[in-house]
Amino acid sequence: ILETVGIQGPHLTDGPDLPRIRERCNDRRMRIHIFQRKQGDGRSGDRAFRNLADVVLLAQNFTEERIQVVTTDGGMHPREQAGIFRGFDILITPHGSHLMNMLFQPPYTGIIEVAPIDHDPVFSKGARQLGIQSYRFSTGHQPACPPDTMAPEPLFEESLEGNCTYDSEDGLGWTCPRALSFQYVVCDMVVDIEKLRNHIVQTLKDLCTAG
Numbered sequence: 001i002l003e004t005v006g007i008q009g010p011h012l013t014d015g016p017d018l019p020r021i022r023e024r025c026n027d028r029r030m031r032i033h034i035f036q037r038k039q040g041d042g043r044s045g046d047r048a049f050r051n052l053a054d055v056v057l058l059a060q061n062f063t064e065e066r067i068q069v070v071t072t073d074g075g076m077h078p079r080e081q082a083g084i085f086r087g088f089d090i091l092i093t094p095h096g097s098h099l100m101n102m103l104f105q106p107p108y109t110g111i112i113e114v115a116p117i118d119h120d121p122v123f124s125k126g127a128r129q130l131g132i133q134s135y136r137f138s139t140g141h142q143p144a145c146p147p148d149t150m151a152p153e154p155l156f157e158e159s160l161e162g163n164c165t166y167d168s169e170d171g172l173g174w175t176c177p178r179a180l181s182f183q184y185v186v187c188d189m190v191v192d193i194e195k196l197r198n199h200i201v202q203t204l205k206d207l208c209t210a211g
Contacts, residue, residue: 081104107132
């Protein structure tokens with residue numbers, strides 16, 4: 001695959017190495033991108049951030065670089081998808097198969113996977129195997145389930161107590177039985193800005209103190 005898209009290996013020297021990451025940290029020039037899945041028919045689970053403008057505004061507080069909203073789809077050439085995953089220092093993203101593109105991602109980068117609850121750690125495991133510096137789950141965000149109805153619980157996290165566990169040590173956040181996870185995995189989200197703020201701070205710490 002790498003040869004097909006014109007890339008010789010997943011971690012090339014054009015990616016952010018440790019000295020460049022430290023320089024970007026010091027200069028507040030970290031490249032923070034936000035992945036917004038393309039809208040479908042409203043039934044297939046877009047997992048979109050309903051308050052995307054608030055998420056962009058939050059991320060902009062952490063860098064002088066312009067925040068970019070990016071996406072991929074099956075019609076894009078693999079080289080273009082690879083370029084997107086080689087163009088950020090931190091990616092804020094919902095769960096989805098697009099994260100397979102971390103294969104092209106340089107090591108001194110970070111991913112924040114945003115979800116109502118932890119669904120599947122498969123991509124975090126892949127990130128560890130690829131040597132990616134930081135992968136964090138940001139959970140507890142309000143689900144907005146398709147087509148346009150908000151989840152009935154006004155306090156989403158309270159509805160998880162008794163059925164789920166909260167793991168702050170490994171960064172998994174809320175972990176729930178698989179049946180409950182599938183109930184929310186296809187939902188759009190209203191991102192809890194304060195929760196995401198804390199996870200951006202933690203990811204920056206992971207990257208800026210690496211090595």
